[in-house]
Amino acid sequence: VALAWAEVLKLTGRFAEAAKLQGVPHAKRVQPPPTQEELKAHAEATARRAVRWRLVRRLTAAIAIVLMCGFIGLRFARRLPNSPPLPxxxxxxxxxxxxxxxxxxxxxxxxxxxxxxxxxxxxxxxxxxxxxxxxxxxxxxxxxxxxxxxxxxxxxxxxxxxxxxxxxxxxxxxxxxxxxxxLEPTRCLTYLTVDRPQYRPGETILFRSLTLERHSLRADVDVPIHFELRDPSGAAVPNAQRDGVTQRGVGNGAFQLPASATGGEYTLVARSLDNFFPEEQRKFQVQQYRVPRFKKQIEFKRRSHGPGDLVEADFSASRAEGGPLAKAKVRITATVDGREVAKQETLTSEVGTCIVSFRLPEHIADGDGQLAVSIDDGGTQETQVKTIPIQLGRVNVDFYPEGGPLVAGLENRVYFAAKSTLGKPIHVAGQILDQQGREVARVETVRDGLGSFRFTPTRGERYVLKVVQPVDVTNAPELPAAVNGVPALDTGRGVFAADEPISFKVRTESALPVLVQATCRGVSVGEAKFTLGRGSTSLKLPISANVGGVIRLTVSNTLTTPATPLVERLVFRQHDAQVRVKLLGDASQQQRSPGDPLRLTLQVTDENDRPTPAVLGVAVVDDAALSLDEHERPALRTHFLLTSEINKPEDLEHA
Incomplete structure (x- = not known):
C-alpha cells in the first residue's frame, strides 16, 4: 500500500508541472501620481457615496421600525375585543x-x-x-x-x-x-229599529240592529254590542239590558216594559263594547192608547206659516185592514190661540183623500195653532190632530256658501236654512241687501226651510237678509263676510249618477294649479291635478267604481307644501247596488183572519234581477199602529248612504 501511495504522489506532481505555463517577459509599468483635480473629484465622489449610504441606512432603519410597530400593533389589535356595530x-x-x-x-x-x-x-x-x-x-x-x-x-x-x-x-x-x-280603528255604522212607534205599558219591544263596515257597507264585521232601554228621565229600565255579538252584522232581542211603566218618550240604545261605532238611539212612545181602525195622515204643503197666510194640507184615510175610506164624512176644525178660525165639512174622494184649505188671521198673539180632522164612515169616528206650524217675530237663518267661504268678486251660490226660535224649519221669502239698502238677490225657501240663491259679492261690502214673509219678522240675519284670494265652487245639482264622474266648475280670479280629491266615508275614491284658468273652469273628476253615498270634494293649492285646502263641498253619488224583495204567491192566499197562521215566501234579487243571498229582517205589526208615528225616519238605505254622514240629518228630512 505504501509503495502504491508513493507512486500516486509522484504522478500528481508530474501533472502539476505540466499545467504550469511560461509567461511572456514584459516591462513593469509605473502609475503616475494623481493630479490635484483628480484628488478633488475623488474626494467629492467619496463624500457623495457616504451621504447615500447614510440615507440608505436611515431608510432601512425606518422601514424596520415601521414593520416592527405594525407587527406589534397587529398582535395587540388581535387581543382587543371587537368594536360595537353602528346603531x-x-x-x-x-x-x-x-x-x-x-x-x-x-x-x-x-x-x-x-x-x-x-x-x-x-x-x-x-x-x-x-x-x-x-x-x-x-x-x-x-x-x-x-x-x-x-x-x-x-x-x-x-x-x-x-x-x-x-x-x-x-x-x-x-x-x-x-x-x-x-292605528286608525275600524269604523262601523249601525242602524237601529223597533217593530212599532208606540207601545202600551207591559207590552214587549222587539228590536233589531244592523252593523256594517263604514266604507264598504259590508256586513263582514261582527262586533260585541250592548243594548239598553232608558225611560223618559234617562235612567236605565230595570232588566232591560243585553250584551251580545252581532252575527253577519245583525243584533236583535226583546225587552218587556213593566206594567207600571210611566208614559212618555223612551229610548233604545245600541252601543259598541269595543267602540267600533258611535252610540245609536231609537226613540218611541209609551202610553195607553186604542188601536185605530183607520190610517190617517195630515201633510202640510209648507213647513211654516205667518199671519194672514193661506194654510193648505192634504188629508188621506184608509182602513186598517186595507182599502180607502171613500165618500166618508170629514169635519175640519182649525184653532189659533184657542180661538176657532176655520170650520168645514166635506167628503173624501174615491181614494180616501181631501184637501184642507183656510187662511190664518192677520193678527196672531202666541202662534199656538191646531188642525183637527175627524172622519166618520157611518159606524166609526176617529180624529187626527196636528200642530199648525206658525212663525212669529224672529227667524234664525244660517248661510252656507258653496265651497265654504263667500268669495268677493266671483259669482257664489249660497245655501241657507231658516228655522223658528223653537228650531223648527220655516218658510221665508225676502231680499239680500247691501249696506246701502240695495237689493242684490231675491230668496225664498223651497221646502223644509231650505233654499239657495246666487250673487256676486263686492269687496269690503256686507250683506243682510230682509225677510218679507212672514210679514212680522223684525230681525235681519247677516251673511258671512266675503274673502279674497280663494276659488268659488259650483257643483251643479250636487247629485250624480252611479257611473258618472263628478262634474263641477271652479271660478278664480287668476291661474292656479290645484289638487282635487274625493273622499267617501273616510277613503280616497278619486284624485287629479288641474290648472285653473282665470274665470270659470269646468272640470271632471273620475270616481272609483262601486262607490256611492256622500262624497267630500276638496280643492287644494299645490303651490304650497303640503297642498293647502281652499274650498270643500259635500256631494251625493247614487249607489248602483240594489236589493229587491218580492212577496211570492197569490194575494188571495195571504188573506187571513185574526189568529190564523200565515206562511210567506220571499224572493230577493239584485239590481239586475238576479237571485242573491241576503239577511232579512221581518216585522209583523198592525199597519194602523205605524200611523201613530209622527216622526219621519230615514229608511235603512238612506241611513247608511246619507244621514250617517251628515252632522244634522234631521235638517234633510225631505231633501
Missing amino acids: LRLQASSVSDGVRSKPNQFQFTVSRGDRRVFATPAMLRFEVQASNATLHRQNVNTDQAGKAAFTVPASLKLPKDSRLHVMAVAPDGSTSAYTTFP
Missing part, C-alpha cells in the same frame, strides 16, 4: 296623498349611524296588537335604499286601542331598533 335608525312616516295621511299605510327607512348609510337588506317585523293580543304578524325586507312599506290588511278588525309594533333587525343580526304607534 340602527328606524324612521317611520304615514303615506300621504299630499294633503292628508292615508289611514294605516306607512313608509319605513332603516339606516345606520348618521342616516347616510342604509342597512340593506334589513328585516322589519310588524305586529298589530290590541288589548294585549296579537292580531297580525308580518315580516318585510327593505330594498337597496333601506326602505319598506306596510299597509294594515283591510280585513283586520281593529279596536280603538290597536297599535302597530315595528322592529328593525340589521342584516347580520347584530343590532335592532323598535318603535310603536296607534
